[in-house]
Amino acid sequence: xxxxxxxxxxxxxxxxxxxxxxxxxxxxxxxxxxxxxxxxxxxxxxxxxxxxxxxxxxxxxxxxxxxxxxxxxxxxxxxxxxxxxxxxxxxxxxxxxxxxxxxxxxxxxxxxxxxxxxxxxxxxxxxxxxxxxxxxxxxxxxxxxxxxxxxxxxxxxxxxxxxxxxxxxxxxxxxxxxxxxxxxxxxxxxxxxxxxxxxxxxxxxxxxxxxxxxxxxxxxxxxxxxxxxxxxxxxxxxxxxxxxxxxxxxxxxxxxxxxxxxxxxxxxxxxxxxxxxxxxxxxxxxxxxxxxxxxxxxxxxxxxxxxxxxxxxxxxxxxxxxxxxxxxxxxxxxxxxxxxxxxxxxxxxxxxxxxxxxxxxxxxxxxxxxxxxxxxxxxxxxxxxxxxxxxxxxxxxxxxxxxxxxxx
Amino acid sequence: xxxxxxxxxxxxxxxxxxxxxxxxxxxxxxxxxxxxxxxxxxxxxxxxxxxxxxxxxxxxxxxxxxxxxxxxxxxxxxxxxxxxxxxxxxxxxxxxxxxxxxxxxxxxxxxxxxxxxxxxxxxxxxxxxxxxxxxxxxxxxxxxxxxxxxxxxxxxxxxxxxxxxxxxxxxxxxxxxxxxxxxxxxxxxxxxxxxxxxxxxxxxxxxxxxxxxxxxxxxxxxxxxxxxxxxxxxxxxxxxxxxxxxxxxxxxxxxxxxxxxxxxxxxxxxxxxxxxxxxxxxxxxxxxxxxxxxxxxxxxxxxxxxxxxxxxxxxxxxxxxxxxxxxxxxxxxxxxxxxxxxxxxxxxxxxxxxxxxxxxxxxxxxxxxxxxxxxx
Ligand code: SF4
Ligand code: SF4
Numbered sequence: 001x002x003x004x005x006x007x008x009x010x011x012x013x014x015x016x017x018x019x020x021x022x023x024x025x026x027x028x029x030x031x032x033x034x035x036x037x038x039x040x041x042x043x044x045x046x047x048x049x050x051x052x053x054x055x056x057x058x059x060x061x062x063x064x065x066x067x068x069x070x071x072x073x074x075x076x077x078x079x080x081x082x083x084x085x086x087x088x089x090x091x092x093x094x095x096x097x098x099x100x101x102x103x104x105x106x107x108x109x110x111x112x113x114x115x116x117x118x119x120x121x122x123x124x125x126x127x128x129x130x131x132x133x134x135x136x137x138x139x140x141x142x143x144x145x146x147x148x149x150x151x152x153x154x155x156x157x158x159x160x161x162x163x164x165x166x167x168x169x170x171x172x173x174x175x176x177x178x179x180x181x182x183x184x185x186x187x188x189x190x191x192x193x194x195x196x197x198x199x200x201x202x203x204x205x206x207x208x209x210x211x212x213x214x215x216x217x218x219x220x221x222x223x224x225x226x227x228x229x230x231x232x233x234x235x236x237x238x239x240x241x242x243x244x245x246x247x248x249x250x251x252x253x254x255x256x257x258x259x260x261x262x263x264x265x266x267x268x269x270x271x272x273x274x275x276x277x278x279x280x281x282x283x284x285x286x287x288x289x290x291x292x293x294x295x296x297x298x299x300x301x302x303x304x305x306x307x308x309x310x311x312x313x314x315x316x317x318x319x320x321x322x323x324x325x326x327x328x329x330x331x332x333x334x335x336x337x338x339x340x341x342x343x344x345x346x347x348x349x350x351x352x353x354x355x356x357x358x359x360x361x362x363x364x365x366x367x368x369x370x371x372x373x374x375x376x377x378x379x380x381x382x383x384x385x386x387x388x389x390x391x392x393x394x395x396x397x398x399x400x401x402x403x404x405x406x407x408x
Numbered sequence: 409x410x411x412x413x414x415x416x417x418x419x420x421x422x423x424x425x426x427x428x429x430x431x432x433x434x435x436x437x438x439x440x441x442x443x444x445x446x447x448x449x450x451x452x453x454x455x456x457x458x459x460x461x462x463x464x465x466x467x468x469x470x471x472x473x474x475x476x477x478x479x480x481x482x483x484x485x486x487x488x489x490x491x492x493x494x495x496x497x498x499x500x501x502x503x504x505x506x507x508x509x510x511x512x513x514x515x516x517x518x519x520x521x522x523x524x525x526x527x528x529x530x531x532x533x534x535x536x537x538x539x540x541x542x543x544x545x546x547x548x549x550x551x552x553x554x555x556x557x558x559x560x561x562x563x564x565x566x567x568x569x570x571x572x573x574x575x576x577x578x579x580x581x582x583x584x585x586x587x588x589x590x591x592x593x594x595x596x597x598x599x600x601x602x603x604x605x606x607x608x609x610x611x612x613x614x615x616x617x618x619x620x621x622x623x624x625x626x627x628x629x630x631x632x633x634x635x636x637x638x639x640x641x642x643x644x645x646x647x648x649x650x651x652x653x654x655x656x657x658x659x660x661x662x663x664x665x666x667x668x669x670x671x672x673x674x675x676x677x678x679x680x681x682x683x684x685x686x687x688x689x690x691x692x693x694x695x696x697x698x699x700x701x702x703x704x705x706x707x708x709x710x711x712x713x714x715x716x717x718x719x720x721x722x723x724x725x726x727x728x729x730x731x732x733x734x735x736x737x738x739x740x741x742x743x744x745x746x747x748x749x750x751x752x753x754x755x756x757x758x759x760x761x762x763x764x765x766x767x768x769x770x771x772x773x774x775x776x777x778x779x780x781x782x783x784x
Contacts, residue, residue, distance in 0.1 A: 049692055050690070050691055050692040050693060050715040050716055051674075051691045051692075051715075051716060052599075052691035052692035056691070057691070058679070058685075058687075058689055061676045061679045061689060062680060119675070119676075120673055120674050120716070121672070121673070121674020121676070121689065121690070121715070121716025121717055121718075122672065122673050122674040122716045122717060124525075125525075125670075125672075125673050126673055128529070128654045128656070128673055129673060134654060135528075135532065135655045135671075136653070136654070137652055137655045140650050140651075141651050141653045141677070142651065143653040143675065143677055144653045147653070200677075201680075203651075204647065204651075204680055204681050205647060205683060205773045205775075206647060206680070206681055206682055206683035206773070207680065285618075354680070356618060358682070358683050358684055358685040359605075359607065359617040359618070359620070359622070359638065359685055360616075360617045360618025360619070360620075361618075361622065361685075
């Protein structure tokens, strides 16, 4: 009963916090709302016309939505890189970063689910997928595994920070014995969501571009580069706009993680390229299409040739301590890395899987305006959710938000 | 030798041909051979146990999905309906069905829509439930267009496994099969959906699918070319079925790989998993002019689809389960297409498999297509 009262007060208080803020904050939230509305309008067009409103076709049947979904699973999984040292290894540096990281994971997961729903042909019959009411093809379909791990991860990442904030809100210390097991579980879980998502593609013998044992590990490496890179950027923004103190040391430690992951990722990229191009077979055609174009069809060239140099450049710069420890350079590198991996793990992974088709037919894919609108709308939704979560969390951590029930 | 196989392989019973041809001497080429019934009398202990369970709680075991959960008794079901309806005010179907002024037809239509929206997966339905849903679908079509259609829910016959063979030497690329298929199966005319693709290849280059043209508009047969058709191969170990998150697609007893269009959620995972370009998706609302609709339909076959669901070749389940050939086989003027029951030792398809040098596409993937190619 008491806990419920505290919870109500927390909701009221956080509503209060998120509706108040500087002018910049209001502008930011207003802007996101506008973009979300545009996205919703685009989605309504898609609902009305069917998926023909997108650029997808029988030949390339997954596109921008699934690309973003794949990438965001990686971002979500990356929160774990911060969870581990903070909660388990008692490395205090990360303490503040971790709440932000988990908030990011929650936002990313909600975006993932939104992208999957946006990609469905029949969103009105999605209840067919609910275990118990519908038919859940478990364990045969990797998609059902993905549904389970993503929702489980969402649950973990909501409950751990919630527990901690809830305690802090009441001016109590959170108990280690409660959240440490959860944190350890989420570490394994994060690896799980990533591998399972990779297996979604890796398990298809029909698509040689995906049917490759390196896909899963590469997913992990790129995720652990792109996710923390995003966290660094977010921390940089938070640092300059709020009173929330984040030490340079913390950011530099995360930068270390980004660097190592980016290096491993690059090694795997080289291994992949070697396999595809040293002794090219029929199965290398998708890679050929991606990097050089096939039979004059080369829609992906500008993308991949943006991604690869950015990736290499960022990794090389990060490798040198002198550059990495310069925050300006670091932020810039993180941004480059984030964009590069977004292209590579999104577009550059999903689309070439379908090109050339099972019989060698090459039909290209370009997203339509509606599709891009929905995508940007979902990203705005993610940013919106994250801003709310972060603002509440920061409020509590700074002590601005406190339960006053007892004193009053 | 075959005991330690590492991968799946299709069992046609070719090795124990002697016995099977001995047990079935009726000479019928299609399923309803009665001599197969003998087997039923010799139940093993396990089978007996199974049958006993089925007889007692059989219905319960097959129940799944919304219908199966809630449709236990009429009163519980209608109670649930009322409950949900109050939650869903604003949904067109409900408001109409609750409206006093709406005509009885409109009400009935709304009632049907409602029940169709929340029915279970066809694969798990009992025969009565199957019958009920096709009755609703037929009635719904009548209410909408004032025309009658004839839909069946015929199950697979026993001792039947359908297979297909394609004679590359005979095919001239006329594409009569393609148009017959479109007409037979009520495919969307706007997007010109076609299940069959005919690949035109150059003589002397072998099977170069990547260089082939599967969308030609010139006079055939073109000089120096040969033709090869592809469609869904009804794999015996179909990857498309494995990946479906809701079991909206499955392999029937007679080997047909089918889709419940009403259960499919449109995720297109099966499409990514199919190595043979066998599946087609309804990217927009499929349209067929009323006067061109083929009114002899099967629930799993050529009934009308809606937007956002998967579909594909069903070997014309509405025809083949009635003992007819698929439309493409019938339409082919050259006799390049051969269809029949693989388990019937006297069928043409068996003759082809045993006497021709047959091959299948991408055998290395272990999908075991039931679609063979051969040359004269
Ligand atoms: S050809 Fe494709 S769609 Fe048809 S059964 Fe095989 S995998 Fe499934
Ligand atoms: S598109 Fe339909 S049939 Fe195919 S996997 Fe998804 S739900 Fe199953």
